[in-house]
Amino acid sequence: MDMYQVHNNSAHMDYERDFMDPKKMSCNDERVDSGVDSMAEGDYERIHREFQSLSMNSRPVEYSSEPWKEQRTEDGDTFLHLAIIHEAKDYAISMINMSYNDPFLNTQNHQKQTPLHLAVITEQPHLLTRLLEAGCDPQVVDDHGNTALHIACKKGSLSCFSVLTQVHTQHLASILATPNYSGHNCLHLASIYGFLSLVESLIKLGADVNAQEHCNGRTALHLAVDLQNLELVRLLISKGANVNSLTYGGYTPYHLTYGRPNGEIRQQLHALTAQELRELPESDEEESDEESLSDDSEMYDDIVMGHK
Template sequence: MASDDCSKDEMLEESRVDSGIDSYRSIVKSVEPREPSTDFSGPKDKFSTVEERLDSAYDSSSITAESLSEIVEDISLSTPGEEHEQTPELSEQEKLLTTITEDGDTILHLAIIHEEILITQDLIQLFPKEILDIQNNLYQSPLHLATYLNLSDVVKDLIDKGASLGLQDQDGNTALHVACQHGQTECAIEITRDVSPNKLAAVLETQNWRGLACLHLAALNRQHQILELLLKMGANLNIQEGTSGKTALHFAVELHDIKAVRLLLNRGANMDATMFNGCTPLHLAVGRQDATVANILCQAGADTMLRNMEDETALDLADGNDDILALFPFDDIQISGRSVVGVKF
């Protein structure tokens, strides 16, 4: 029944993502931009840990801060059209700069993972945009990793150099999705700063493989500051996630997040938006016996007479809760099981 769908769900959780590094011994492939994956069957085993950083092999990695510095120091790549008459062969250092590991990481990925800020910034200036947008085996670009690790200065440098905002990792998340999920407010600010409206709108409309847009993730993770930022940047208040049709307001109601509910309503969210099963935010609030949120919705003017696909109004889900029933003072007048309020005779 739809009423079951309107009862309390288990909230969605996203796995934290980071690139794994075992060693740098197998540099065997030339650098090539990667195409998005078509296999959406789920994250790889190495991504199954949620709270634990997955690059736990840092200590055993043959790449250290010192070796990174040595590689980058005094190295410059040829610009397009520049000929190598004197040195047709790349040096060993240049080969390191232009190859990737068995995990798909460039040296820029590694520098970010090691949180070597100065080296990372040097590499960003050194590399052309095409290198900045290379995705590793988990389809993470350097911008994904810098955002995940909350390296806002690196994020700024990547954005200034033209790194793509629209690349999606193996879970379908853009870097802005990552910022919204993990509450990386400064990174979100840098990602959205001075971006053309059309380019930003495309990112804000992008849904990950679970059907969630950035606004949904901000609401799901109670990231109020980022929520405000996204709304200021023109995010669609009423965008529906792809699995059940919930809006950010539905998620805020499910979480009993009064601050987010008020914020979204004050910004003009559709209080009567319906999920694919016809449930409105008021259906969800009443189904969860949340009189406070139900009252906020009613005071804002939510339609108490809307019926879901099971032909239930929000009152039908009140289940004898006096606090909820008090919000519907006349709705208990029924004929043949239907409320007569608003019925024309």
């Protein structure tokens, strides 16, 4: 393959190369926003008075209909959302204890966040345990398609990850296989943000190391090459990652080493990739350009310029 062809094919791989910056790694921009500034200043005193009126019963009780469960801020937050956001632990626990198996625990604000999502965002694993034990559903997704576990993997929160994968794990396999609205599952997110311990834990828990993200068909190994993360490449290969896996465009992880600086990654993948898959695939766009040039030459063969 001559240098022109390598350059030409590399140009057509640009869409494969937006992963050097984690901010550009999804089909859609994602934002994790807990709504901390959702209240006007005058609301704080009123909310505090409402919290004070709650019974601080430390024992779980069957849920009942309470007026405070119906109240919402302009962002759709309940009192429980607000207690978690502002880290009012005692109030949050009191409300959880009065809401065992109550659908109230899965109430979503305008960003589709449940109390479980907010407990991860605010790094409160003790509340995660309480919420899960009280019946909060770990499968509910926010407006980006993220479960609480997706967010823990994105943040690299070991403590929240530990709770979410050890308390009431009957839905864990389903959550691990579920992509968010950007096409990334938990393993993809942990790989994108370089959390090697989470990557290893996810694979031990049953995450598919060769699962393809839904945007371009990259596996975690493709993402590791995109990020030029040698340690992650080695870890994934040791855990059974398929070096011959193809993206939807027909690229192996080795193909993604072209034009990138880390020679060790390139060397390692070259040695492991099947010989017939080492050459860059022919570009359909290049062929279509040639056809279009040929058509143009036929179309304008009889053009007259300057009487000639």
